[in-house]
Amino acid sequence: MTERHVYAQDPNAPERKAVTVPALRAMKQAKTRITMLTAYDASFAAKLEAAGIDVALVGDSLGMVVQGHGSTLPVTVEHMVYHTAAVSRGLKSTLLVADLPFMSDRDVATAMATATRLVAEGGAAMVKIEGAGHICEVISALADRAIPVCAHLGLTPQSVHKFGGYRVQGKGEEAAARLLADAHAVQKAGADMLVLECVPSALAAGITAELEIPVIGIGAGADCDGQVLVVYDMLGLTAGKRPRFSKDFLAGRDSVAAAIEAYIKDVRSGAFPAPEHSF
Ligand code: KIV
DSSP states (O other): OOTTSOTTSOTTSOOOOOOOHHHHHHHHHTTOOEEEEEOOSHHHHHHHHHHTOSEEEEOTTHHHHTTOOSSSTTOOHHHHHHHHHHHHHHOSSSEEEEEOOTTTTSSHHHHHHHHHHHHHTTOOSEEEEEOSTTHHHHHHHHHHTTOOEEEEEESOGGGHHHHTSSOOOOOSHHHHHHHHHHHHHHHHHTOSEEEEESOOHHHHHHHHHHOSSOEEEESSOTTSSEEEEOHHHHTTOSSSSOOTTOOOSSTTOSOHHHHHHHHHHHHHHTOSSOGGGOO
16 A cells, blocks of 8 residues: 555545546547646545546635635745645546745746645646746746646736736736737746636637637636636635635535536536626
């Protein structure tokens, strides 16, 4: 028994082929929608694995939904490594992505050191980085060293103060053109995947059609190559008002497993997100 076969893994989880970076690109080409949810601990990770989710994201949203902060900004590299390693112990075939937290991508050297820890200590197969501009240099350096990168554009929560709140991005011609240019720039820099958060559906559809890499939406409409949600939102656990782009998949079902399975089914079929979850 290896260290990876530990307490949280579900012995009844179906055997699957490991989800890899090339496999995600093949899914885009085959028009098979990619399913992704956040996870922050081994037990939830094991539920995602057992349901057959493609990608688990250790998001810095843990600063809000696990730690109770008002933003993702207080999350540290240490927190991310801790939670990534915990999630890794619950997974077998699901691809594990981990966020570079606030300012850990401020320059190439710092981003490289952080990504190294998330991959080597945390067990991540890919790291996610918010933004474009100077971040393209970071993406390119990581890609050159064979660390897969998921870019993140649109509503990038680490820029909450700059945006003046959690607002839909890419509205209006100029903002849409900028977002499209940024999407091309992160792909050119070497990103293997892109998360688009809270952008108008038509813009997200256009970006998805133009890019070769898979585009995963959250509040970005149904025409992306896949969808991601914060797992606590889609289980109705998040305090306060549920974000418009989310849906409580536990409502009317009797288990976490059933909710995750319903999410996977609805994403794969295109039933989620519906127009009321989009902008
Ligand atoms: O931190 C996070 O959970 C994320 C997702 C919302 C995409 O970035």
